[in-house]
Amino acid sequence: METNPPRLLELVRQRIRLKHFSIRTEEAYLGWIKQFILFHGKRHPQEMGKDEIEAFLNHLVADRNVAAATQNQAKSALLFLYRAVLGMELPWLSDVESAKIPKRLPTVLSEYEVQTVLNNLTGTNALIGDLLYGAGLRLLEACRLRVKDVDFEAGQIVVRDGKGARDRITVLPQKVVPLLQLHLQRVAQLFADDANKGFAPVYLPNALSLKYPKAGREWGWQYVFPADRPSEDPRSGVIRRHHVSDQQVQRAVRAAARRSGIAKPVSPHTLRHSFATHLLQNGYDIRTVQELLGHSDVRTTMIYTHVLNRGGRGVLSPLDALSPA
Incomplete structure (x- = not known):
């Protein structure tokens, strides 16, 4: 089972490069997918679904106190994994809510x-x-x-x-x-x-x-x-x-x-x-x-x-x- 994540991550990398995503997006998506797999004890994503994704995203906010934009980036990485790499168009994908980014006025200098x-x-x-x-x-x-x-x-x-x-x-x-x-x-x-x-x-x-x-x-x-x-x-x-x-x-x-x-x-x-x-x-x-x-x-x-x-x-x-x- 431990040999699956590296093979999966390489598949993700290939799909990202096929779509001409930036190197920053590639590094970020690979990082989040790896964290998701490790968070659930190295289970393969095909064995997981909505509950596991929500648990991971909630963990980011509740335990790691990440910003809403960071949580949304993690969600985007996981949706890319399931849709673009694993080809799993499941109904729960659209039901996973995105964190609301607070609306703040920009800092402006005189x-x-x-x-x-x-x-x-x-x-x-x-x-x-x-x-x-x-x-x-x-x-x-x-x-x-x-x-x-x-x-x-x-x-x-x-x-x-x-x-x-x-x-x-x-x-x-x-x-x-x-x-x-x-x-x-x-x-x-x-x-x-x-x-x-x-x-x-x-x-x-x-x-x-x-x-x-x-x-x-x-x-x-x-x-x-x-x-x-x-x-x-x-x-x-x-x-x-x-x-x-x-x-x-x-x-x-x-x-x-x-x-x-x-x-x-x-x-x-x-x-x-x-x-x-x-x-x-x-x-x-x-x-x-x-x-x-x-x-x-x-x-x-x-x-x-x-x-x-x-x-x-x-x-x-x-x-x-x-x-x-």
Whole structure:
């Protein structure tokens, strides 16, 4: 029985790669499926059903105190296992309830706070911070940005395969152009050095390397923000230069916020929230902001209109209306 989980996990891995899921999704799904099997004493998932799934999901909340989003990710992994791998379309799959993610207003910085945080970033992290705020990019969208998708002439950035597998166009801040062009000169030299050293071409998504076998060695496909050093590709095992680590940027932004003396919880995504809010403050139409952010539903963008309201939806406190004694 103990030999079944490894064979099953390898089958899951193959199915995930067939569907071109990201390496992060692959690692997360495999981790949750393995935990599910171990939680139930290494029983095979075919022997289990709704009760075992609910017991595991309840354990995550009651015993491990995971967030609702984490529990939902675990549920998605198990539903993928049963539906896509084991081919078990059972009626109870749709009955397993998802945890409700609490609705919270995003943390938004003032323009002065944004400027202070950006001033406390250096090097590559400073350029990425400028794009998170100046173009409204998500962190991974900035890290995965390719040279060909930065259009200096048109003053725009093309975000490929963003959230929901959608492409979109957003603004390229003019203030960042000179520094970004200088940065790309250094990246071009790094690209040439890697080619001379015989490193594998840059990673291409969704089997593009099979369709365009030479594209990985073309300048346009290189990452705008490459990693400091080459590393082993977790899927193929070849040595290539990946994009900059998103965790590196997260640490840098949090450190910059601390140096700025900002008490709010600040992350790279806070800069994107601030981008949206400041655009609305400056009078831009909410549909325009929706398009720049890549939201499929305008109701997602509407949350920033709530942030703009002061003092409980713009109500004047009766204390402030009192005449001085």
